[in-house]
Amino acid sequence: MAYENSNAALPAPAAHPMAKPGYGKRSAPDQQRAKPGDFQHLPPREAYLASFIDQLPENAAMDAKTLAKAQPLYGQQAVRSALNELGRAGHLRRVRRRIPPAEGETGTRWVFHTFWSRPARDDEWWAGTLEGDVTPPEVETKAVVADVPPPSEAYDTLARLGLRDPRLALSAADCAALEELACEWLARGTSPDQLSQVLVAGLPDQVHSPRAFLRRRLVDRMPPERAVPTPAREPRPLMECTDCGVPGRVEALPGGLCRACRGRGRDLDHAPTWAQILQVQARVEQMRAAVRAPQRA
Structure with missing residues (x-):
């Protein structure tokens, strides 16, 4: 989405508080188009x-405490040091200006601004620009920055996108708003590094709203859900014949015996008992005695 006024401030990260009247960010003149x-x-x-x-918009709070709370990576001391470095690099100047007392007021009133320049400027440029600056009327706006819970892996991945490409610098509120979508990517098997590569690849020349841009990309490029693996079927068990130990499928060993051992078992079932053997032997002896009896006569 393009802005009609190319000199207008880009959208502010969500929930960033505005400064009290007489404080906050002031954009220096002659800003170049963001690129x-x-x-x-x-x-x-x-x-x-x-x-x-x-x-950040005009009059946004620019103190180190607020900036530290509004973005997810750096604490107050790191932000304070970074602001000093940005000043030395020519992007930032802090200004305190005395304002005459209004009607009915007594004493001296001071306003404090942090002037911001997208292109780096030298000391001579800053001196000439600030000498001719006129402070505009202030509008007091109240906002609250929500406390950020301990970051998840998805939150941390989003927070570090701005280190890979400053066009994707997110506020703490932005990261919290996109965290659920990023968590879904990780749950579907994407690693944090893979997620970062997808989100920073092929960026347009200008990203006017990193939060909206990343939400669209997270939704449109969501990987498919992980397929639930079908558990492998266990091989059918093989039994062993209880008598000889030969292996066989369950249905081939009824009663736990193979065919051969079942056959031997049937033969044993029909074998004569010892009493039957004795009866047969006694009967044989009687028949022999009967045959011999006439010969003796």
Whole structure:
């Protein structure tokens, strides 16, 4: 989505608080159109925070505590050091200006601004620009930054996108809003590094709203759900003949015996008992005695 006014401030990261009247961000004049590589000359930390600050609207709170709370990577001390480096690089100047008391007021009133320039400027340029600056009327806006819970792997992956490409610098609220979608990617088998590569690949020259851009990409490129593997069927068990130990399928060994052993068992079932053998022997002796009896007569 393109903006009609190319000089207008980019959308602010969600939930970033505005400063009290007389404080906050002021965009320096002669801002150039945002383009890739605006902050590539800076170290990664400063480039990340520069891209984040560049998206903030006029009068956004620019103190280190608020900036630390509004983005997910750096604490107050790191932000304070980064702001100092951005000042030395020519992107930022803090200004305190005395304002005459209004009617009915007494004493001196001071306003405090942090002037921001997308292109780096030298000291001479800043001196001439700030001398001719006129402070505009202030509008007080209240906002609340929600506390961020301990980051998940998905949240941390989103938070670090701004280090890979400053155009994707996200606020803490942005990361929280996109965390569920990123978690779904990881649940479907995507590694954090693979997710980062997908999200930073082929970026347009300008990313006006990193949060909206990444939400669209997370939805449109969502990988398919993991296929649930079908559990492998266990091989059918092989039995062994209880008598001889020969293996065989269950249905081939009724009663636990193979065919041969079952056959031997039937033969044994029909064998004469010892009493039957004795009866036969006695009968044979009687027949022999009967045959011999007439010969003796």
